[in-house]
Amino acid sequence: xxxxxxxxxxxxxxxxxxxxxxxxxxxxxxxxxxxxxxxxxxxxxxxxxxxxxxxxxxxxxxxxxxxxxxxxxxxxxxxxxxxxxxxxxxxxxxxxxxxxxxxxxxxxxxxxxxxxxxxxxxxxxxxxxxxxxxxxxxxxxxxxxxxxxxxxxxxxxxxxxxxxxxxxxxxxxxxxxxxxxxxxxxxxxxxxxxxxxxxxxxxxxxxxxxxxxxxxxxxxxxxxxxxxxxxxxxxxxxxxxxxxxxxxxxxxxxxxxxxxxxxxxxxxxxxxxxxxxxxxxxxxxxxxxxxxxxxxxxxxxxxxxxxxxxxxxxxxxxxxxxxxxxxxxxxxxxxx
Amino acid sequence: xxxxxxxxxxxxxxxxxxxxxxxxxxxxxxxxxxxxxxxxxxxxxxxxxxxxxxxxxxxxxxxxxxxxxxxxxxxxxxxxxxxxxxxxxxxxxxxxxxxxxxxxxxxxxxxxxxxxxxxxxxxxxxxxxxxxxxxxxxxxxxxxxxxxxxxxxxxxxxxxxxxxxxxxxxxxxxxxxxxxxxxxxxxxxxxxxxxxxxxxxxxxxxxxxxxxxxxxxxxxxxxxxxxxxxxxxxxxxxxxxxxxxxxxxxxxxxxxxxxxxxxxxxxxxxxxxxxxxxxxxxxxxxxxxxxxxxxxxxxxxxxxxxxxxxxxxxx
Numbered sequence: 020x021x022x023x024x025x026x027x028x029x030x031x032x033x034x035x036x037x038x039x040x041x042x043x044x045x046x047x048x049x050x051x052x053x054x055x056x057x058x059x060x061x062x063x064x065x066x067x068x069x070x071x072x073x074x075x076x077x078x079x080x081x082x083x084x085x086x087x088x089x090x091x092x093x094x095x096x097x098x099x100x101x102x103x104x105x106x107x108x109x110x111x112x113x114x115x116x117x118x119x120x121x122x123x124x125x126x127x128x129x130x131x132x133x134x135x136x137x138x139x140x141x142x143x144x145x146x147x148x149x150x151x152x153x154x155x156x157x158x159x160x161x162x163x164x165x166x167x168x169x170x171x172x173x174x175x176x177x178x179x180x181x182x183x184x185x186x187x188x189x190x191x192x193x194x195x196x197x198x199x200x201x202x203x204x205x206x207x208x209x210x211x212x213x214x215x216x217x218x219x220x221x222x223x224x225x226x227x228x229x230x231x232x233x234x235x236x237x238x239x240x241x242x243x244x245x246x247x248x249x250x251x252x253x254x255x256x257x258x259x260x261x262x263x264x265x266x267x268x269x270x271x272x273x274x275x276x277x278x279x280x281x282x283x284x285x286x287x288x289x290x291x292x293x294x295x296x297x298x299x300x301x302x303x304x305x306x307x308x309x310x311x312x313x314x315x316x317x318x319x320x321x322x323x324x325x326x327x328x329x330x331x332x333x334x335x336x337x338x339x340x341x342x343x344x345x346x347x348x349x350x351x352x353x354x355x
Numbered sequence: 356x357x358x359x360x361x362x363x364x365x366x367x368x369x370x371x372x373x374x375x376x377x378x379x380x381x382x383x384x385x386x387x388x389x390x391x392x393x394x395x396x397x398x399x400x401x402x403x404x405x406x407x408x409x410x411x412x413x414x415x416x417x418x419x420x421x422x423x424x425x426x427x428x429x430x431x432x433x434x435x436x437x438x439x440x441x442x443x444x445x446x447x448x449x450x451x452x453x454x455x456x457x458x459x460x461x462x463x464x465x466x467x468x469x470x471x472x473x474x475x476x477x478x479x480x481x482x483x484x485x486x487x488x489x490x491x492x493x494x495x496x497x498x499x500x501x502x503x504x505x506x507x508x509x510x511x512x513x514x515x516x517x518x519x520x521x522x523x524x525x526x527x528x529x530x531x532x533x534x535x536x537x538x539x540x541x542x543x544x545x546x547x548x549x550x551x552x553x554x555x556x557x558x559x560x561x562x563x564x565x566x567x568x569x570x571x572x573x574x575x576x577x578x579x580x581x582x583x584x585x586x587x588x589x590x591x592x593x594x595x596x597x598x599x600x601x602x603x604x605x606x607x608x609x610x611x612x613x614x615x616x617x618x619x620x621x622x623x624x625x626x627x628x629x630x631x632x633x634x635x636x637x638x639x640x641x642x643x644x645x646x647x648x649x650x651x652x653x654x655x656x657x658x659x660x661x662x663x664x665x666x667x668x669x670x
Contacts, residue, residue, distance in 0.1 A: 183591075185612075185620075190609050190628070193595070194591075195590040195595050195609070198591040199564060200595070200596060207569075244588075268550070330561045334559065336462060338457070338460050338461075
C-alpha cells in the first residue's frame with residue numbers, strides 16, 4: 020500500500036481482511052455466520068484505531084502532518100469555503116505559487132483566505148516549491164491582507180509549510196525582511212485574524228502568516244521553532260535523532276495547547292485527516308466559523324488589543340524582585 | 356518568475372528549518388571560517404595584558420590592549436572582531452548615562468528540555484563565562500544630546516540566541532521607548548531563535564515586532580544595526596524592520612545558513628553571499644558603518660529623525 024505509515028499497519032491489515040471477507044463471504048470461519056464475523060472485525064478495527072491514535076508519539080504525528088494524502092490548503096478551501104476567487108501576485112516581482120490567497124466565504128462570513136500550498140506530485144511540488152514560499156509569497160499575503168483590512172474583510176490563514184525557502188534568490192530579495200514586515204503589520208490590522216496550522220507549522224515561514232487573534236491547530240499538525248531533523252542535527256549531531264528532538268521540542272498540538280501557545284485543537288476524524296478529508300474540513304470549518312462569530316462582535320480596538328496582549332504574554336523568565344527599600348527599576352531623570 | 360530549482364528527492368527531508376539555531380560556541384565554523392569568535396576570546400582577555408591576538412583576516416598579531424582600545428577592530432585591515440554588549444554600550448553612550456532595565460531577568464528551562472545537555476547547566480555556564488544574565492542588555496541612555504532607548508545583543512552568550520528573556524527585555528525596551536517618545540536603537544548579533552525554549556522562542560519574533568508596530572505608529576524612529584553575525588529568527592523579526600538598517604563591514608547577515616542553502620539548492624553560492632556588502636548591493640542596508648564611526652553617525656541620524664520633534668517642541 021502506497022503512503023502507509025508504519026503504525027497504521029494493523030489498521031490496514033484489518034481493513035483488507037474486512038474487504039476480502041465482504042468480497043468472498045464463503046471464506047468466513049465455519050463456526051460463526053458472515054454478518055457476525057464482519058461486525059466483529061469492524062468493532063476490532065474501531066478499537067485498534069482508537070488505541071493507536073490515542074497513543075501516538077510526537078514523531079508519529081509529524082509523519083501524519085507530512086502525509087502526502089493529507090488535505091492541503093486548497094483542499095480545505097474547496098471543502099470548507101465557497102466561491103473562492105484566487106488573486107495573484109505581489110505587485111513587486113513575481114507570483115509565488117507556494118502561497119495562495121483570495122476572496123472566499125465560510126459559513127456566513129466573507130473573508131480573505133490565504134495559505135501556504137504544497138503539491139501532491141512532483142510536477143505540482145515544483146510549481147508550489149514544496150510549499151516553501153519565497154519573499155514574494157509573504158509580500159503577496161501582505162498585499163491581500165492590507166486589502167482585507169481596508170475593506171473590512173476578516174482574514175483566515177491556513178498554515179502548512181516546512182519553512183520559508185532557504186535559497187539564493189530568497190536571500191537576495193530579503194526573505195527575512197518580508198517575514199518581519201508581516202509580523203509587524205499583522206499586529207496593526209483592525210479586522211479579525213484567524214490562523215490555523217493544518218499540517219506543518221515550520222518556524223518563521225509559518226509565523227509569517229500566523230499572527231492572529233486566534234491560533235488554531237489540527238489534532239495531528241505540529242508547529243515548531245525548528246524542524247526536528249534540524250534540531251537533531253545540531254544537538255545530537257545526527258539527523259536520525261529527529262524523533263527524540265520532536266519529543267523534546269514539545270511541538271504537537273496537545274503540547275502547544277498545554278503550554279498556552281495555541282487557542283484550540285481542531286479534532287481530526289479517527290485515523291487522521293488523510294483518512295477522511297471531508298470530515299476534517301467540516302471540523303475545521305465549524306471551529307473557524309465559531310471564532311469568526313466571536314471576533315466580529317468585538318470592536319476594532321478590542322481586536323487589536325486582544326491580539327497584542329496575546330502575543331505579548333508569550334515567554335517564561337525569572338526576575339529577582341527588589342527587597343524592601345531597594346529599587347531595581349530604572350530611575351528617570353527629572354528633566355524629561 | 357520565482358527561482359526554479361531541482362531537488363534530489365521528492366520528500367522534504369533535505370529541507371532545513373527556516374530558523375537556523377544558534378551555532379554552538381565551539382563550532383562557529385559555518386560563519387566565514389573565521390576561527391575563535393566570542394567566548395574563547397572573552398576568556399582570554401581576563402588574563403593580564405600583554406597577550407597578542409592574531410587577526411583572522413590579515414594574520415597580523417595585534418596587542419590585546421591595542422585591540423580593546425580600537426573597539427576590537429584590527430588596526431591594519433579593519434577586520435571587525437566580535438565585541439561584547441558592555442564594551443559596545445561603553446563606546447556609544449555618554450558617560451554614566453546608561454540606565455539599565457531588567458538587569459536581573461534570567462531564562463528558565465520552561466520545556467524541561469530533554470536533550471544531550473541540560474539547558475539549565477548551559478545557562479549557568481554562559482552566565483559564568485560571560486558575566487551576562489542573557490544575550491541582550493537594554494536600557495535608556497544619552498547618545499550625544501539624544502535621549503534614546505538602546506538594546507545591545509552579545510554573541511558570546513549562547514550564540515546571541517533569542518529566547519523569552521531576549522524577547523521580553525527588548526519588548527519592554529520598545530514599549531518604554533513608545534511610552535516616553537524616545538528613538539530606539541537595537542544592535543543585533545544572533546544565530547537565531549533559541550531551540551531550548553521551543554515555540555516560546557519563535558513567539559518572541561512576533562512579540563518584538565508587535566511592540567515595534569506601535570513604536571512606528573507613534574512616528575518614532577528605530578535604527579537597527581546589524582553586526583556579525585545576524586541571522587535567522589532575529590533577522591526575520593526586529594533586526595529587519597528599522598527605519599534605518601545599518602551594518603558593520605563584513606558582517607554575515609541572512610535568514611538561512613549558507614550550508615542549508617547549498618544543501619537545498621545544490622547551487623554554488625555567489626561570491627560575498629550574505630555579507631553586509633552583498634546586502635547593500637541588493638538594497639536592504641542603508642549604510643555600512645565602521646565601528647569607530649558608529650556613535651558619530653548615530654548622533655547625526657538621530658538629529659534628522661527627531662528634527663520634527665524639536666520643531667514641535669519649539670512651537
